[in-house]
Amino acid sequence: MNILDLGDIQLHWREDGDPAGAPVVFANSLGTDLRMWDKLVPRLPQGLRLIRYDKRGHGLSSCPAGPYGMGTLVRDAERLLDGLGVRDCVFVGLSVGGLIAQGLAVKRLDLLRAMVLSNTAAKIGTQQMWADRIATVRKDGIEAIADGLMERWFSKPFRATPELRGWRNMLTRQPVEGYAGTAAAIAGTDFITPTSGLTLPTLVLAGSEDGATPPDLVRETAGLIRGARFELIRGAGHLPPVEKPGEYATLLTGFLTAIGHH
Template identity: 75%
Template sequence: MHIADFGEVKLHYHEDGDPKGAPVVFANSLGTDMRLWDPILPLLPDGLRIIRYDKRGHGLSSQPPGPYSMGALVRDAERLLDHLQVRDCVFVGLSIGGMIAQGLAVKRMDQIRAMVLSNTAAKIGTPAIWADRIAAARKGGIEALADATMERWFSKAFRSSPDVHLWRNMMVRQPLDGYLGCCAAISGTDFYTPTSGLRLPTLGIAGSEDGSTPPDLVRETVDLIPGSRFELIRKAGHLPCVERPGDYAALLSNFLAETGHV
């Protein structure tokens, strides 16, 4: 575990694999920390430099005063990659992590050569929806949102397994102000125009039972980028890397091979 101190924010990050390998950077979803990617890491090709981090207000990263902007989250990722001297990475972003990927690709094409937009969109929800969630969490804590979130995150079959409690616990144990800060960032983001200007290899991944970013929403965003590819993982919700790690790792591994990253 490492901390990168940027003054305003201190980001917790971790590196696995070959320090001299081709870099793959992972950015996780709202209400999770970098452990989101644990199920797929052993299934990825050897020789990669794998970088994960907790976004501000989540996991072991610091919690600057909110609300946050998407620009701040993108700047955090940009500064971390500069700190680690990363260029030409494949950036894998899930949900809010996919929004960070889009913003970073627009801002720093030298840092990203290809990206995976997983269970995400150029715009997620509406300001009214996010305002309602923020109000509910302020009143009852993240616990007030947890059960409904599990229904959106996971398939019915997974919700009946004991493992769902791991992810529910992870969500409710995130810092409330950090969670709310990132809700505000999503609420204020509409990347349809900048994302439509991107020209880099892009893989879109959706889960057939995703209640947060349904497949058609993911496909709509991925289709903004010429030459992109869309893949659907069946029997999975918003976090297919958890529910179907083998399928997810296979899609990612194939994409890394196709783009010459392995």
Template identity: 65%
Template sequence: MHIANLDGIRLHYRIDGDPAGAPVVFSNSLGTDLRLWDQIIPLLPKGLKFIRYDKRGHGLSEATPAPYGMGTLVSDVEKLMDHLDAKDAIFVGLSIGGMIAQGLAAKRLDLVRAIVLSNTGARIGTREMWQERIDGVRAGGIEALADPTMTRWFSAPFRQTDAFTAWRNMLIRQPVEGYVGCSAAISGTDFMATTAALRLPALGIAGSEDGSTPPDLVRETIDLIPGSEFALIRGAGHLPCVEKPEEYARVLSDFITRQGHANV
């Protein structure tokens, strides 16, 4: 268990794989912690250094008072990567993690050589929608939003499995300040112009059953970056790395291999 003290925030992180390998950094979604990636890490190419972290207000990281700005969340992982001397990384972000990826790539190309934008958008939803969710969580806790969130996140067959219970529990056990803070960050973010100015290898991944960031939104976002790639994982919702880990790992591994990342 590792905690990095980063000038005003303490973040929990984990390193797997080869400590001397080229870095791959993972940033997870709203309402989840770094266990989001548990099933795919063992399936990825050997010889790489896999860095995962709990963003501000999630998992075992510190939960500062809400609201948060997207710039703060980008700065958090920037500081973490500097702390770990993780340069020229492939950065994999899912949902809000994909927004963080876009912001970091625009700010620090020395840290990021390629990005994977999974189940995300340059903007997601509206300010009004996010304010309703924030108000709902403030009034009734995350539990009040859990069932409609799970319907957007997971396909109907997965919601009948035993594993589904664990993901629902993960959501409702996140700190309220973290959920509200990150919701505010998403609400205030529009990276359309910023992402359109990016020039680096990029892969978009979408789930056909995703009710939070539908495939059209992911495609619209990744198409902003010239030369980018797109992959659709059928039968999966907002967290395809959970529902279809083998397919997700194959798509990600192929992209990593095409970047020659293990030889950097």
């Protein structure tokens, strides 16, 4: 188990593949931990250095008191990469992880040579929507929103499988403070202007059944970045690496090959 001690926070991270390989870094969604990428990692080409981590307030990382700012989440990622000696990585961010990717690209272009924005946008939801959700979670716990989130996260066929229970458990076992703190960071983020100035190679992925960041919203964000490529994964909800890991791996591998990242 790898814990990086940054002083004010300890981040849990994991590395697969070749430690000397071209780095690919993964940042997951609100309410999940780094196991979100478990099905994807074995399907990626050999020889890459695959790094994933738990955001503050999630998984096995520290859970300081919230609310968190997006700048803090971006800085956590920046310090993780600096701490691990990572440069010129491809940063794959899903949902809030995609916001972190955009913030990192604006702040530290030396760390990223390309990014994959998955099931995300430059601005996700409204401040009022997030305020309502935070209030509910603080009053009644994550359990109170779990069933609604499962509908937004996963397609109907996937929700009928036994596996759904594991993802629901992952969500409800995240600390309320970490969930609410990260939700506050998303609520306060509007990256439309800074993201529209980005020109690094970008692959943008959406799920056709995504109820959290619908395809049209994701497509709009792709339109902000010059030369970005947009791909729709059919039959997948908000977490395509879970529902359609094979297709996700094919798209990601194709992108890495196209930019010569191997």
